[in-house]
Amino acid sequence: MTASLSAATLGIVLVALGFGALLLRRSLIWKLLGLNVASGGAILFLVALSHRPGARPPLMGYPEGVPSADPLPQALVLTAIVIHFATLALSLAYAISLTERLHTQETGRLEEAAEEEMER
Amino acid sequence: MRIAAVVGVLALLVGILLVGAFGLFPLGDSPDWEKLARAYGAENGVAAVVLGTRLYDTLLEVMVFALAMVGVRYTLTPLSRWKEPVVPERGVVREMADLLLPVVIVFSLYLAASGHLGPGGGFPAGAIAGSGLLLLAMAKGIERLSRELHEGTLELLEYGAIGGLLVLGVASGLFGVRGSGLLVLFNLLIGIEVTVGTWVVLHYFGSHRGEI
Amino acid sequence: MTAVLLSVLALTLAAVALTRRRLLWGIAVLGVHSLVLAGLYFSLAAPDVALTEAAIGFGLVTFVYLLSIRRTGRIVVAAVECPGLLYPEGEGAVGLLWELLRELSTRTHRELELRWVERDEVQALLSTSEADLAAGDLIPSAAEAHFPEVEFLPTRIVRARLGPGPLGALRGSREAELLPKGGRLFPHRGALLSALERGELGGVVVNLLELRTMYLGGKLREAEVEPLEDTSFSVLFAPDEEELARTLEEVVAELRERGEWDDLVRRYL
Amino acid sequence: MTAAVAGIAGYFVLGILGFLVPWARALSAGALLVGTVAYALWFPGFPTGYLGLGDWAIPWRGDILAASFWGLSLFLHLILLVHQEGGRPQHYYALVTLLFGTVLSTVLSQDIFNLYVSLELTSLIAFLLVGIEGKPAQVWASLKYLILTSCGMIFYLLGVGFVYAETETLSLVRLSSSAPAMAPGLRLGIALLLTGAAAKGGVFFYALWLPVAHGYAPAPVSALLSSLVVKMGIVALARISAAFGIGEVLVALGLVTGFLGILHMFWEKKLKVFLAYSTMSQLGYVLLGFGLGAWEGAVAYAVAHGLFKALLFLAAGEAEREAKSHLIPRHVGRISGETRALLGLGALAIMGVPPLAGYAAKGLITAVAPPWVKGVLIALSLGTAASFARLLVLPLGEGPKFEIRHPALWVLVAAVAGTGIWGLVSFPGIALPRALLTALLVSAAGITMGWPFSRLSARLPRWHLEEALLALLFASLALLLFQFLSG
Incomplete structure (x- = not known):
């Protein structure tokens, strides 16, 4: 109970922490790190919900009567981790491409450069 | 001002979510998954869900992964390549890699093949094998290795694995075929796909910016 | 637990x-x-x-x-545009400072990454270490006094008055701190120049280099010039980049010794 | 259901093959054929079926929503394949095929986590398509889209956790049939799910990536995004709110997005960004329809909007190419007669001038709306007409002469008119003279109002990344508080 509770709390706090970094850091790559932390928080929250006090992993071969963790949230999380990694890799590639060509990582300037390009 | 707004809204969000989350506990008993796992021929409940009941989610997820790698490839290709010579071959590193690589490959094969019995599965296996290739790249120089691993073959492997997964998944669903052999096959196909994808992303990131 | x-x-x-x-x-x-x-x-x-x-x-x-x-291998420069010292051209830049920075880059084996910024962003960029150094149209303001700095070119801040109306200066600069009450602040050179052109300003507080550019550009032909402060252009460094600052000092000193410094100054200014 | 599964699998396999072989376009056409056959086999619907065994299997159902979206996306696929543009790389066609496949799958899904994965896949393909030409502005738009929707999906994932912990199921079929007691955790979970779906679905404040992503993307991609991709978020919103019976939230979201979208349209200079804001405001009608329980009307509006917005975006692409500018004022007198006619017809359809598609769909929603909503709908129509008055300047202006060069777009026009007339014939209630007259009057009044409005100037907030994100956070907080306190 305390284990799941503390993990669930941490998950929610990590989401907020990541969003905070996403909003307050100016450089793109730091923002992406913040996003990474936030998505980790959501995943942790789901894992915390799969846990039961004193539970065993959702594997067979344990003695009778030991409660098992819920496999469904864990399965969802596996999917989510991969999706987050995929979007992170793509966004880093975009960030590199933007930095190489606009010579800045600050989102405000990127936004202005984009607007300038489209106002022709 | 902005900091105050950010901190305020985040604090409120955390507060309300925590109040809601505390209401969720204590959780009820876990649902019985063992019957389901047996029906799919798995001993790992997570594998039974990922490769069994919710195989369709996994298929979509594999496509997300593969398409993100496609995106990385097409985004980074037009950028200037790293011009400095790649790491020269260093004896020690090279030997270390030669020693470690078989271990890594065997370990990832084990993870993929036993994913339905214990912890493991195609995704971590592929990620570890892809990192193993990166290790090899450190020793051999990334350009040389990427020439040796023919890009066309890799693409064929990657898309072939996804195509195979799709066809197998749909066919097994439509004809009601189940069993642990099928799960091993799925895991291996996912493993191949992820290995190639990982190699592609690391290789492209490595050769277009910075050296490994 | x-x-x-x-x-x-x-x-x-x-x-x-x-x-x-x-x-x-x-x-x-x-x-x-x-x-x-x-x-x-x-x-x-x-x-x-x-x-x-x-x-x-x-x-x-x-x-x-x-x-x-691969940021470890790069020197991130917060560059404040300034004709003669550091001015964008294509991928890189031209100017006296650009020569200095290139020398610094070869000496430290670190690539340069230029980021063009406004004057008032410099402080935030340096204090968060998002940039390793700041260079260009840069005379350290009182708020920036605590950063490591390398002075390389003496100059003077002057008040140039054309007629009635408020004086203008760049936001965040040392000039802005010397601006008398009722003065107007501008986010970048372009805005300052165009305000001057539209006749919204009675004059400017600028350094001599900028004054010369404006004079050559025909914007300040009949101005009354009054000196305010003797100072010098500097390169500012992030707090943990003192070693880089020392290297730049060495570069400047060596150039002076070899007598190439005057050539450079003559070529660009 | 087997037919639907086979059709989608065909789309995916042929799309993936498109990366390997040099004739992705032909494969895309093949996928369209497979999809059409599958559609013909399962039309007009199928009952709930499960992909997999056990309680956690993914339910699929072919209802009216799914059937309509299948029709729309197959038709748009045809248009995109026929519309000659030239100069697209091979992987563009592969990506488009996969995107259509994902859309076909998303609309069938009745499972909150399957919706999550499908939404992620649709928007991942959308990111790639937005940035496909590699111009920095497009890459930036794509990255902004990615960051903001990822934030939304983090909320969605938390919501999945809340809902699953309270109800022990992810299936919307079960959730709607068992009518679970609304515990606080469940209510918060629903709010989180709605936030995530709204962030993907182009609802104002939740999805302020939309103006740049739609505005900067290549024209056919904008058409796809506007017609289908953001609708997937709306579909998720509709499904979730229907399962839990919380239409009032959708009504509120619809009102907000409807009016704020129009407000931003008045002062937007870039043609495609203007159309993007118009998409946001048009989604307001769809949300109002779903929120009020007028499913037929809402679905009809979604389809109609899909058709005429695709037309507008494709025509806007032609206009930008002809005038070599993204700005509306610079298009005057520089675009060809055909493009002017297409833009004008699209504008008339979006205003709801009978007998085009917009009118019939609006009529179906109005028919079931309570009186105050009728007023709101008329106000929205007035605003739409007033803002599009600016676009009507273009058809009136001088320019190169008329000549049909894009038959695919005229097929689209025919579809816009055809569905409108079909609606009028099959629902006689909306074809009454009085209703027709009202619609015409409202459009005319709106257009006249539009002239003076375009002279005014205003400073609206520019939704940069940070502001957009902050808006998303505040809006999600509002939704959470509302759901938390409404119990």
Whole structure:
């Protein structure tokens, strides 16, 4: 109970922490790190919900009567981790491409450069 | 001002979510998954869900992964390549890699093949094998290795694995075929796909910016 | 109990990672954070998730970040546009400072990465270490006095008055601090120049170099010029880049010794 | 259901093959053929079926929503294949095929996590398509889209956790049939799910990535995004709110997005960004329809909007190419007669001038709306007409002469008119003279109002990344508080 509770709390706090970094850091790559932390928080929250006090992993071969963790949230999380990694890799590639060509990582300037390009 | 707004809204969000989350506990008993796992021929409940009941989610997820790698490839290709010579071959590193690589490959094969019995599965296996290739790249120089691993073959492997997964998944669903052999096959196909994808992303990131 | 301890550890690590100045540190600490999360998943009876997190969240994510930044090898320059000293041209720049920076780059074996910024952004960029050094139209203001600096070119801040009306200066600059009451601040040179052109200003507070540019550009032909402060152009460094500052000092000193400095000054100014 | 599964699998396999072989376009056409056959086999619907065994299997159902969206996306696929543009790389066609496949799958899904994965896949393909030409502005738009929707999906994932912990199921079929007691955790979970779906679905404040992503993307991609991709978020919103019976939230979201979208349209200079804001405001009608329980009307509006917005975006692409500018004022007198006619017809359809598609769909929603909503709908129509008055300047202006060069777009026009007339014939209630007259009057009044409005100037907030994100956070907080306190 305390284990799941503390993990669930941490998950929610990590989401907020990541969003905070996403909003307050100016450089793109730091923002992406913040996003990474936030998505980790959501995943942790789901894992915390799969846990039961004193539970065993959702594997067979344990003695009778030991409660098992819920496999469904864990399965969802596996999917989510991969999706987050995929979007992170793509966004880093975009960030590199933007930095190489606009010579800045600050989102405000990127936004202005984009607007300038489209106002022709 | 902005900091105050950010901190305020985040604090409120955390507060309300925590109040809601505390209401969720204590959780009820876990649902019985063992019957389901047996029906799919798995001993790992997570594998039974990922490769069994919710195989369709996994298929979509594999496509997300593969398409993100496609995106990385097409985004980074037009950028200037790293011009400095790649790491020269260093004896020690090279030997270390030669020693470690078989271990890594065997370990990832084990993870993929036993994913339905214990912890493991195609995704971590592929990620570890892809990192193993990166290790090899450190020793051999990334350009040389990427020439040796023919890009066309890799693409064929990657898309072939996804195509195979799709066809197998749909066919097994439509004809009601189940069993642990099928799960091993799925895991291996996912493993191949992820290995190639990982190699592609690391290789492209490595050769277009910075050296490994 | 393990879970609670690991949770606290993971939270601390995440907070530490996201408040770092150096990106490399942030990524490294975040890698450890991921590893701790993997441990936490393991203790929550989720070995599958732990394995995947360790392989992907810790392994691949850290790898991809490290490969994609390579910031350790770069000198990030917050460049404030200034004709003669540092002015954008194509991918790079031209000017006296550009020569200095290129010399600094070859000497330290670090590539240059120019980021064109406004004058008032310099302080924030340096204090967060998002830029390693700031150069260009830069005379340190009182608020920036604590950064390591290398003075390389003496100049003077003057008040040039054309007629009635408020005086103007660049926001965040030393000139702005010397601006009398009722003066107007501008975000960048372009805005200042166009306000001057439209006749909204009665004059400007600028340094001599800028004054010369304006004079040559025909904007300040009949101005009354009154000196305010003798000072010099500087290159400012992030607080943890003192070594880089020393190297630049050496570069300037050597150029002076070899007598090439005067050539450079003549060529660009 | 087997037919639907086979059709989608065909789309995916042929799309993936498109990366390997040099004739992705032909494969795309093949996928369209497979999809059409599958559609013909399962039309007009199928009952709930499960992909997999056990309680956690993914339910699929072919209802009216799914059937309509299948029709729309197959038709748009045809248009995109026929519309000659030239100069697209091979992987563009592969990505488009996969995107259509994902859309076909998303609309069938009745499972909150399957919706999550499908939404992620649709938007991942959308990111790639937005940035496909590699111009920095497009890459930036794509990255902004990615960051903001990822934030939304983090909320969605938390919501999945809340809902699953309270109800022990992810299936919307079960959730709607068992009518679970609304515990606080469940209510918060629903709010989180709605936030995530709204962030993907182009609802104002939740999805302020939309103006740049739609505005900067290549024209056919904008058409796809506007017609289908953001609608997937709306579909998720509709499904979730229907399962839990919380239409009032959708009504509120619809009102907000409807009016604020129009407000931003008045002062937007870039043609495609203007159309993007118009998409946001048009989604307001769809949300109002779903929120009020007028499913037929809402679905009809979604389809009609899909058709005429695709027309507008494709025509806007032609206009930008002809005038070599993204700005509306610079298009005057520089675009060809055909493009002017297409833009004008699209504008008339979006205003709801009978007998085009917009009118019939609006009529179906109005028919079931309570009186105050009728007023709101008329106000929205007035605003739409007033803002599009600016676009009507273009058809009136001088320019190169008329000549049909894009038959695919005229097929689209025919579809816009055809569905409108079909609606009028099959629902006689909306074809009454009085209703027709009202619609015409409202459009005319709106257009006259539009002239003076375009002279005014205003400073609206520019939704940069940080502001957009902050808006998303505040809006999600509002939704959470509303759900938390409404119990």
